[in-house]
Amino acid sequence: MPEGTLFPEEPSFAPGTPLAERMRPKSLDEVVGQDEVVAVLKGFLARGELPSLVLWGPPGCGKTTIARLLSAHLNAQFVSFSAVLSGVKEAKTVMDEAKRLRQATGRKTVLFVDEVHRFNKAQQDAFLPFLETGDIVLVGATTENPSFELNRALLSRVKVYVLKPLSPEVMEGLLRKALTDRQRGLGSMELSVDARALARIVSLAAGDARVAYTLLELAAELAGPKGVVNPELVERVAQRRLALYDKEGxxxxxxxxxxxxxxxxxxxxxxxxxxxxxxxxxxxxxxxxxxxxxxxxxxxxxxxxxxxxxxxxxxxxxxxxxxxxxxxxxxxxxxxxxxAPKSNALYAGYGKAREVVQQKEPYPVPLHLRNPVTPLMARLGYGQGYVYAHDTEEKVAAMECLPEELAGERFYQPSGEGFEQRIRERLADIARRKAKHGGTKNSGS
Incomplete structure (x- = not known):
């Protein structure tokens, strides 16, 4: 088998093998849509080395395929492992076997861990000793941001490569290749495929090659040999597109x-x-x-x-x-x-008040704002100097309601947008009323 080839030149697939599996690239040169990442990985392989890495990208963009091809290039044992279906106990068994293989033959093991983010951050520590000794080359795949899902110790020991969703042009090219490939694809069926049908499959797949291949294969099965695949047939097999959305990711x-x-x-x-x-x-x-x-x-x-x-x-x-x-x-x-008219004055005002509360000491409530509910409280000055606003001519008392240390502080400063223009005018009016009765340090608009 030529270096870097995953499948033999004359592939033989078991009956029922999905089209997506049959059309997997046989070498890194066949991988499309991820040119930058592939170029970097080829550079490592040219030097006969491969660091542990994490491939981060959406479903169907080539993460598993690239991992398998990297293993083929290195002539390493390839072990595929799903964090969804198995746990750390099984992973340790695989890694122990990899250690024995390396000691006996010098051959490395590429451990491909799909959905690596499914391991919690404590469980991820199980990989660390084997990475340190070089017994395994870890290739993780994840649809989630590694910055959030991998612990720092593991993240510091791997390189992260970002894979992009496949573009519509790339997706259409893959489908056309599948339609003409007689060995691995649907070429022997000699289908007639409407360009609009291809465009619809590409749209429904939303960058996921696996979904695109599946839709095309289902449509081909319904159309039959030398049949016609049109948009109506695609809609029948698709039924309803599931929006690209992960409720937890x-x-x-x-x-x-x-x-x-x-x-x-x-x-x-x-x-x-x-x-x-x-x-x-x-x-x-x-x-x-x-x-x-x-x-x-x-x-x-x-x-x-x-x-x-x-x-x-x-x-x-x-x-x-x-x-x-x-x-x-x-x-x-x-x-x-x-x-609606926009203003973040409330957001900014509350944020400023919260910052003062968090950074400064909890100043006591001024005595004039306290209720003298007992005779002792009254003797201590609770309530003294309080002015009942409704008893004033202006319905505003000229007294400070903030702690003395914060007198004159302004937290809420309304914008001139929408109703807040009227609020600004109201604050200016309140300041004038307070000033009429002796002023206050907390006046003004």
Whole structure:
């Protein structure tokens, strides 16, 4: 077998072998869509070495294929291991065997761990001794951000390479190759495939070659030899596209971040798109409702006091109606928030107040603001100097309500957006009223 070749020149597959498996690249030169990463890995192989590494990328982008081809180039024992199906005990057995193989023959073992992030950070420590001695070359694959999912000790001993989703052009090229390849693909069926059908498969697969091959194979089976694959047939086998969405992984946070930031940027169309991506992908509507409540206060605030009402109403609809009926309530709230005037004055004001509370000592409540609920408290000065605002002509008392050490501090400073323009005017009016009765250190607009 030529160096770097995973399959023999005349491949023989067991009946029923999926098209995706049959079409796996036979060498690194056949890997498409990951040129930068492949070039770097070829550089290592040219020097006869390969560091332990983690391939991070979406499903179907080539992680497993690249791992197997690296092993073939090194003439190493290849052991594939799934963190989903097995645990650390099985991994240690494999690594102990790898140690014995290396001591007996000098031959290394490439241990491919799919979904390596499924091991918790304590379990990942089991790999460390074998990495230190060089008994194994660890090639991990993950769809999750290694920065969050791998512990520091393991992360410091591996190189991380990011694989991209396959582009539509690359995906179409793979499908056309499968349609003409008579050895491994569907060439012997002599299918007639509508260009629109190919485009639809590419769209449905969303960068996942495995999904694309599966859809094409199912459509070919329905069409039969010399049959026609058209968009209608593709829709029949696809039935309904599952949105690209992982309710527990990084994509979950990427999508909710996109929704939040689209609303903040007053883009209702983008807000509806990201909302639909989440709901169609199976997101918990209560999670979205909670984020909309946050957006209402953080990014709209008192520039439009009704924003929080809209978000709260949507949250109530989610609890009482549920999916699918609550989708429009969430859409209404998202669009309302996107179109509302924006102000982060509340967010900034509370943040400043919280910072003062965290960094400075807990100043005592001024005596005049304390209730003299017992005679002793009254003798100690509780309540002395307090002015009941309703008893004043201006309905505002000229007294400081912050601790003496913070007198004059301003936390909330409204913008000129929406209703906050009226709030600025109201604060200026309050300052004038206080000044009329002797002033206060905490006046002004």
């Amino acid at each position: 990084e994509e979950h946070y990427n999508l909710i971040s996109a929704l939040h930031k689209s609303i903040r940027n007053s883009d209702p169309d983008a807000a509806l798109y990201w909302l639909a991506r989440m709901l169609e992908g199976g997101a918990d509507p209560r999670f979205i409702a909670r984020r909309l409540l946050r957006v209402a206060s953080e990014d709209v605030g008192l520039a439009d006091p009704r924003a929080l009402e809209q978000a709260a109403a949507a949250a109530l609809a989610v609890e009482h109606v549920g999916l699918p009926e609550c989708d429009l309530a969430l859409a209404q709230a998202a669009v309302y928030l996107a179109l």
